[in-house]
Amino acid sequence: AxxxxxxxxxxxxxxxxxxxxxxxxxxxxxxxxxxxxxxxxxxxxxxxxxxxxxxxxxxxxxxxxSDTAFVKELPKTQSQIGIDLNLDNFLTASNGAMVANPRFYRKTKKKLAHAQRVLSRRQRRAKKEGRNLRLAKNYQKQRLIVAKLHDKIRRQRNDFLQVLSTALIKNHDLVVAEELRNRNLLKNHALSQSISDVGWRSFLNMLAYKADLYGKEFLTIDPKYTTQRCHACGSIMGQNGYKKLTLKDREWTCPICRMPHIRDWNAAVNILEKGLSKWQNPKIKKAA
Structure with a gap:
């Protein structure tokens, strides 16, 4: 059958x-x-x-x-890439490419907030009149409007992540990203909405299963010093008396080798270097 x-x-x-x-x-x-x-x-x-x-x-x-493979392995490209996930852009790659943050939630935020206020008013009215919410037609109509707006955001974000993750896996034999540690960031209300909107964790999960599906490699590395380290000479900001970089420092110059850096691109290069070391060392890879 x-x-x-x-x-x-x-x-x-x-x-x-x-x-x-x-x-x-x-x-x-x-x-x-x-x-x-x-x-x-x-x-x-x-x-x-x-x-x-x-x-x-x-x-x-x-x-x-099935005994017959669902998809064929993608051809090897002899290319490796590191990606730095950030809020200014969705990601910056070690090859210099940048992908803009689409901000789907923020684009629909005002419309969604208005729809939710209308829903709240209709809910209060139905309760005041003693009607069951399931039978309150106006409430149910507005509930569907709110639900469809949420679903639109979800589908837009999912389509964006699917296309981008497939492109990365298709064009590179190795994709390296930093381990996701956004628990502390989510405690910051100013950042939590933006972090939730970009869907980083879903994106990394897509990269992981697609790499396995298409015969490619996806690795995550410890993000320690990837931002503070100069990829050219290896010096680390915040050590030996040098000022540690903050989120406001988008561009900086290494005080040791005088190499100018774009913060996110430098981080992506460091991420790739860590990933290559992990990829080429079977013991590290197995323990990960």
Whole structure:
């Protein structure tokens, strides 16, 4: 059988048969599934999950298994890259490339805040009139508007992260990033909203699974001194009487070798150097 587990199976490209629900029409699915249906590649369906979102949309997810690989390994490029995640730009790479921070939440913030205020007013009105919120039509309409705005932000951010992570894995054999330690930053209210908006952790998770999927390497390294260290001579700011760099210091000159630096690019180069050392040392890599 093709795409079948005995209880759930695809009838055709637009219908799937599920236990208890019977035949269900689906609006669309990933290209990978369509190709397997057309080519009749034996594929096992594992766990099947149906999820209802806050905006009343239903999504079907499946765990698939097959003796035939789902994707082909990408060709080697002989290229390695280090990336520094930051708030001014989404990331700065060791090759000098910068990716702007799209700030999806901030772009929708005013519209979302207005929609939430309307929702709160309708909630108070319904409670004052003693109506069940589930039966309050105006409240439910506004709830869907708020949910759709949140979902729009989520989808925009996810699309951005998917495209960028795929491009990095496709074009480089090794991608190195610093370990994410944003717990303390999230305690800072001024930064917490921006950090939550960029989706760093989701991005690193995407890089990790895509590297494994396509036969590439993704490593994270200890971020210690990556910002303060001059990549040219190795001297570290904040030591030997030299002033430590702060978040305001976007550009600086090394007091030892006089090399001018752009803060985030210098950090990305240091991240790559640490990653290459870890990558080329099997003992370090295994312990990580």
């Amino acid at each position: 093709y795409l079948d587990n005995g209880t759930a199976r695809f009838i055709d490209a637009k219908h799937i048969k599920l236990p208890k629900l019977g035949i269900v029409r689906i609006a669309g699915f990933r290209k990978l599934i369509k190709e397997r249906l057309l080519k009749q590649i034996p594929t096992r369906i594992g766990t099947v999950t149906i999820k209802k979102t806050a905006d009343d949309q239903f999504y079907l997810s499946m765990q698939l298994g």
